[in-house]
Amino acid sequence: MIHLSEGDINRTSPYTVRVVEGSRAVFTTDYGVLYIISFDKDDTSMSRTTYQFVILNANNRQSPRDKKLRDTIISIVEDFFNCNNEVMLYICETGDGKQAMRNRLFNYWFSSFINKGQYTLLQSSVKDEDGTDNFFAVICRNDYPEAKKVVSEFFDIVILFNNKPKTN
Amino acid sequence: MKNEVTKREDAIRRLNAAKAVKAKAVEEMKLILTEICIKQTGKAPTSFEVL
Numbered sequence: 001m002i003h004l005s006e007g008d009i010n011r012t013s014p015y016t017v018r019v020v021e022g023s024r025a026v027f028t029t030d031y032g033v034l035y036i037i038s039f040d041k042d043d044t045s046m047s048r049t050t051y052q053f054v055i056l057n058a059n060n061r062q063s064p065r066d067k068k069l070r071d072t073i074i075s076i077v078e079d080f081f082n083c084n085n086e087v088m089l090y091i092c093e094t095g096d097g098k099q100a101m102r103n104r105l106f107n108y109w110f111s112s113f114i115n116k117g118q119y120t121l122l123q124s125s126v127k128d129e130d131g132t133d134n135f136f137a138v139i140c141r142n143d144y145p146e147a148k149k150v151v152s153e154f155f156d157i158v159i160l161f162n163n164k165p166k167t168n
Numbered sequence: 169m170k171n172e173v174t175k176r177e178d179a180i181r182r183l184n185a186a187k188a189v190k191a192k193a194v195e196e197m198k199l200i201l202t203e204i205c206i207k208q209t210g211k212a213p214t215s216f217e218v219l
Contacts, residue, residue: 020200034208036201040193044185052186054193058201058213091186093218102219129180136186160172160179
């Protein structure tokens with residue numbers, strides 16, 4: 001069971017964050033947009049337990065290039081890694097075809113975080129059986145005990161998807 | 169070759185399973201946001217954006 005520390009998050013977060021149900025964080029931006037971030041246990045995607053980073057907002061409203069939004073997200077993610085030395089998985093939503101845009105947004109949010117040098121970030125995209133591009137990322141602390149195995153498994157999965165075997 | 173096909177099928181299965189985990193989380197998160205919105209504004213959200 002993972003947890004988040006509301007007190008620690010709010011020491012660095014520009015927006016006031018409330019932790020609900022132990023592993024979910026809620027905040028409202030200056031634009032009045034209500035966000036929720038969650039880290040949900042996933043025992044099926046990789047050979048080890050990962051935690052899926054999921055983010056959504058109410059009323060489908062955006063906060064374009066809101067630096068405070070980015071910094072709040074980073075505060076929450078940093079706290080996740082401070083409280084839990086686990087593997088985080090992010091899969092861009094594909095339902096509306098805007099996954100490439102979301103991938104760019106993810107890069108914008110996480111570029112400063114990764115530059116701190118304490119984390120390993122792996123990113124790729126794979127086409128599923130419908131031909132849809134699925135952008136995904138895996139992040140773990142550099143001191144995660146099986147970080148090398150995570151990297152190896154990540155690339156194995158990407159290679160499997162991208163080297164489609166011949167069927168003749 | 170058969171082994172490669174099986175591995176690829178397993179990778180696709182894992183991707184679909186990951187999407188199912190996310191879908192379940194999203195439904196739970198929508199309920200939380202709805203509850204908060206109603207408390208704050210008296211109205212439920214009209215839509216959600218999943219990122």
